[in-house]
Amino acid sequence: MDKVMLLLLLCLWAETLCLVRGEDPYLFFTWKITYGTISPLGVPQQGILINGEFPGPNINSTGNNNIVINVFNNxxxxxxxxWLGMQHRKNCWQDGTLGTGCPIPPGQNYTYHFQPKDQIGTYFYYPTTAMHKAAGAFGGLRVNSRLLIPVPYADPEDDYTVLIGDWYTKSHTILKKFLDSGRSLGRPEGVLINGKNAKGDGTDEPLFTMKPGKTYKYRICNVGLKNSLNLRIQGHPMKLVEMEGSHTVQNTYDSLDVHIGQCYSVLVTADKDAKDYYMIASTRFTKTVLTGKGIVRYTNGKGPASSEIPEAPVGWAWSLNQFRSFRWNLTASAARPNPQGSYKYGQINITRTIKLVNSASKVDGKLRYGLNGVSHIDGETPLKLAEYFGLADKVFKYDIIGDNPPDALDKLTLAPNVVKVTFRTFVEIIFENHEKSIQSYNLDGYSFFPVAIEPGTWTPEKRKNYNLLDTVSRHTIQVFPKSWAAIMLTFDNAGMWNLRSEIAENRYLGQQLYISVESPERSLRDEYNMRDDQLLCGIVKGLPIPKPYS
Incomplete structure (x- = not known):
């Protein structure tokens, strides 16, 4: 049987299975992870490619699709x-972090299977092992609304993914050695847009094309390692319509600050002179501003982009005010994050407040980062596997940090950092940043409500300043220097979930923790069983599989 016939039979089988079981559609992908030489800033270096591509393939899915990706690690x-922003309802096994599962060994493969249940929006994926993100293997992941659910804007002429990020010309192995030896990564060498930086000498091919008079959707994500970026397009305002899975009030901006791990969708209309224009991404809050450019070309364009680059805003107060202008579109019909009514978050009583303060210190002469005095370390046995096999006490201790940080944070303890949270409780988390640099935090498995960001330190009296009506539900939040941010959420998704700094250096050196949300019933209603093909490692390798949930 030839390969074409086999593929046709597999597709027919998948469609038949969906009809018989009444399941949502399946999307199948096969990805081969390889090394390859890339030169995005003109310096040859070892990249990590997916099916030979840098950046990796764009996943174009629809809400409730089953996404099946067979990844071969070469x-x-x-x-x-x-899969940043995917809520993985009841399924932290597919989360792709070292605390929830084993990485794919060299020469082996693993099949990720997840479903963006009741989700829409703009997301991306990236590697969580070593410093692989510094070499590529990241790409866009979009979840379109189902046809029966109206979208609060007209269908665009086309839909573009824009991956912006700072970039180092040093290899990922050298950067890892820097961190392992106790050094910081230092300053990146440039900024890329979809893996490129326009030379501006007239030889650049366009990243995107637009027909005169048409409106286009641009999905913008900061996939970088260290720096917040400001994105703008010469002469073209951007109408914000969605961020990280939530439709927004449609304000118009000349530029957007996009912090590490964050994603925005904007509409741009081609209503200017027919020529080339620069899309610009530049670093924010840095002494030396690094800039990346890409060409946006009108299809009937007859002129080069102007060399006059619009300036980015200065200072983080501007960025804070922009954050405050974001509002959730409460009238839009959509699959809302956090169902069961928790989008009415201002009417829910807080059952617990957890305050997290980040700090940096030297441990045995080496740089480490931490939360509440603990710098997280990953062991050979993933935390979720240890918990599932009933061996948690042999791998980690719960709640070694309290809900409030100690007074002194000049010393860090190295340990697995796991916080236990009661299932279906409504919790307030405060991120307090005493450092001079900006922070950016993501919580896997959830969307949350960022109700406030303010300068200074947090006190209970600050709650009177919270937005308890229409803050935008999202998965990543920035915390400005010498400032705090407050988020609220219902922990209704059972599993082991990673809360981490999206700044690669900070995450790698310990500024993360895991939140254990266990269902007391141990029921399939609340959480899926470990799959039969789950990779096993550490002390659970070779052990009998525990009795499954029912």
């Missing part, structure tokens, strides 16, 4: 992918 080291 590297000489373990590899793992995470």
């Amino acid at each position: 590297l000489d080291e373990p590899f793992m992918l995470t």
Whole structure:
């Protein structure tokens, strides 16, 4: 049987299975992870490619699709992918972090299977092992609304993914050695847009094309390692319509600050002179501003882009005010994040407040980052596997940090950092940043409500300033220097979930923790069983599989 016939039979089988079981549609992908030489800033370096591509393939899905990705690791080291912003309802096994599962060993494969249940929006994926993100293997992940659910704007002429990020010309192995030796990564060498930076000498091919008079959707994500970025398009205002899975009030902006891990969708209309224009991404809150450019070309364009680049805003107060202008579109019909009515978050009583303060210190002469005095370390046995096999006490201790940080944070303890949260409780988390640099935090498995960001330190009296009506539900929040941010959410998704700094250096050196949300019933209603093909490692390798949930 030839390969074409086999593929046709597999597709027919999948469609038949969906009809018989009444399941949502399936999307199948096969990805081969390899090394390859790339030169995005003109310096040859070792990249990590997916099916030979840098950046990786764009996943174009629809809400409730089953996404099945068979990943073959052809590297000489373990590899793992995470799907930033995917809520993985009842299914942290597919989260792709070292605390929830084992990485794919060299020469082996693993099939990720997840479903963006009741989700829409703009997301991306990236590797969580070593410093692989510094070499590529990231890409866009979009979840379109189902046809029966109206979208609060007209269908665009086309839909573009824009991956912006700072970039180092040093290899990912050298950067990892820097961190392992106790050094910081230092300053990146440039900024890329979809893996490129326009030379501006007239030879650049366009990243995007637009027909005169048409409106286009641009999905913008900051996939970088260290720097917040400001994005703008010469002469073209951007109408914000969605961020990280939520439709927004449609304000118009000349530029957007996009912090590490964050995603925005904007509409841009081609109503200017027919020529080329620069899309610009530049670093924010840095002494030396690094800039990346890409060409946006009108299809009937007859002129180069102007060399006059619009300036980015200065200072973080501007960025804070922009954050305050974001509002949730409460009238839009959509699959809302956090169902069961928790979008009415201002009417729910807080059952617990957890305050997290980040700090940096030297441990045995090496740089480490932490939360509440603990710098997280990953062991050979993933935390979720240890918990599932009933061996948690042999791998980690719950709640080694309290709900409030100690007075002194000049010393860090190295340990697995796991916080236990009661299932279906409504919790307030405060991120307090005493440092001079900006922070950016993501919580896997959830969307949350960022109700406030303010300068200074947090006190209970600050709650009177919260937006308890229409803050935008999202998965990543920035915390400005010497400031705090407050988020609220219902922990209704059972599993082991990673709360981490999206700044790669900070995450790698310990500024993260895991939140254990266990269902007391141990029921399939609340959480899926471990799959039969789950990779096992550490102390659970070779052990009998625990009795499954029912």
